[in-house]
């Protein structure tokens with residue numbers, strides 16, 4: 001069966017107003033933070049071009065601001081500045097070279113912004129402060145509404161001049177239009193407030209202005225929120241009614257959809273692996289039943305078959321696949337070629353895409369070191385065909401092996417245990433985190449395709465390497481648990497009750513009864529093991545020295561689910577507490593944990609059965625030190641990932657690739 005017949009729906013062309021797309025996969029809008037000084041860059045052009053080359057049916061860029069009052073984050077494209085046009089042209093030329101249409105998303109974020117960058121009050125329908133930015137907006141006066149509408153028209157003209165094939169209006173999760181549409185933020189009593197028809201007036205005026213600016217030759221789409229998931233916000237019934245009004249204007253070519261409010265319920269817009277795939281398809285389904293325009297559905301589409309089935313079921317006409325194509329630019333091409341198993345499946349971990357946006361960094365991907373680096377060519381290998389030994393089969397070692405083999409070297413990968421994956425195997429073994437293992441599955445499959453020779457259950461020492469004399473050695477030997485200084489006698493000995501998260505996940509310890517989990521890492525380690533132990537019947541308290549347990553779950557959008565799950569399991573949380581010492585309990589079967597509340601300097605104790613530590617590890621660098629002690633080496637030697645310095649998986653992947661490229 002050919003790939004296109006396997007995916008009957010995915011690879012059928014579709015007319016969208018004046019455009020025809022070759023397949024149903026949309027690379028829907030998403031921030032990249034690739035802009036510099038408000039202008040698009042070469043980084044944008046190369047990034048989008050790679051997805052066009054990879055077969056996307058339609059590309060929609062990140063938002064471009066329509067007015068100087070709208071500047072919620074530093075690296076926003078200032079569409080209102082005509083200086084953007086040459087950068088637009090670079091992007092559209094690069095994408096059109098692959099026969100792919102590209103639309104520009106244009107937007108004003110309204111009250112979902114701050115005055116920090118613009119030094120002007122934010123504009124909104126009513127003075128209702130946004131829960132994230134916590135600033136009282138200025139309610140728009142009639143002349144300012146006209147200015148907003150004109151701004152959309154002007155930016156649409158810039159986009160047309162820059163070669164875009166059309167415009168998408170972001171009216172969904174962070175927008176002044178959303179602000180007007182939503183009863184939660186629109187308290188106006190004039191003709192722009194009250195009834196839905198009044199609340200939709202701004203949207204329809206903008207549709208008129210943009211259509212007038214771009215003429216009939218370019219496409220126009222409207223992105224609508226299907227449910228704001230906030231008290232008093234718009235619902236699916238409103239969304240269907242809004243879509244019907246948009247269609248009735250006769251000026252719009254398609255409807256895109258979304259869910260949630262970016263500054264309140266973002267965890268449902270860019271849902272992590274804790275939310276089921278395809279979770280938002282009730283929205284396009286309902287809208288599609290009410291309008292004839294093509295409708296885009298989006299949200300955790302992980303593979304082409306899932307997308308094809310949604311199309312077959314009539315849930316949507318097009319499928320937005322965003323993170324799937326951030327992770328693998330060739331997602332569509334691989335599906336079309338019948339090689340869907342070669343797709344580097346997105347993990348929905350949000351660590352290096354969404355997570356980096358929240359930290360004002362450029363968009364990347366935990367498992368794709370080339371995402372965001374498309375404009376920077378890799379240098380040629382110094383010498384092809386080298387014999388490369390990689391020691392350690394976690395993500396860093398696997399990536400080093402794959403990249404080295406891709407670059408024409410002969411690679412052998414040694415792993416001490418009987419399976420590849422390193423600590424990812426543990427991270428994925430806890431509730432709701434199984435998809436994290438896809439990073440290993442993807443790398444193992446890739447290693448097989450490029451001919452890496454994998455030797456499991458093989459201990460490698462300095463003597464073996466010195467005897468074998470490969471051309472290059474890359475060490476990825478990982479990290480080991482490091483008992484904290486404060487554990488004292490309670491952390492050692494045959495019956496010790498202060499253990500590491502890894503002791504629990506690897507089965508060396510089976511805590512029961514009252515358990516304290518110490519969170520010094522601020523990520524999934526503590527919260528995952530807490531959830532696991534609570535499910536096993538333990539009474540769990542998580543204690544952190546930080547201001548919040550699992551602090552970085554905030555940037556990956558896992559915090560909400562963690563808190564819901566913790567509350568449901570009776571897991572309690574305490575903050576600002578620093579462990580100062582631990583001792584065996586007097587009855588000999590527990591631990592007394594001494595803590596200091598650092599803001600006040602007061603002491604606390606906990607008497608529990610077990611203490612489980614999510615604390616910093618130590619580099620497993622024994623092999624490196626042994627080789628260095630051996631004097632001059634007959635091979636080049638590099639270290640990557642945790643054996644260099646224990647960090648998160650992305651560091652290992654990036655360094656694995658870098659080490660291979662250096663050969």
Ligand SMILES: Cc1cc2nc3c(=O)[nH]c(=O)nc-3n(C[C@H](O)[C@H](O)[C@H](O)COP(=O)(O)O)c2cc1C
Nearest residue numbers: 028029030031063270298299300321322323353354
């Ligand atoms: C890093 C990131 C930034 C995003 N920024 C935007 C945006 O500027 N405008 C928009 O309409 N949607 C934005 N989205 C939402 C996506 O268009 C899409 O709805 C969401 O990622 C779910 O699709 P996926 O599961 O295929 O990633 C963003 C998504 C991500 C991952």
Ligand code: SF4
Nearest residue numbers: 347349350353365366
């Ligand atoms: S960082 Fe994670 S969620 Fe984001 S694209 Fe990569 S794999 Fe997907």
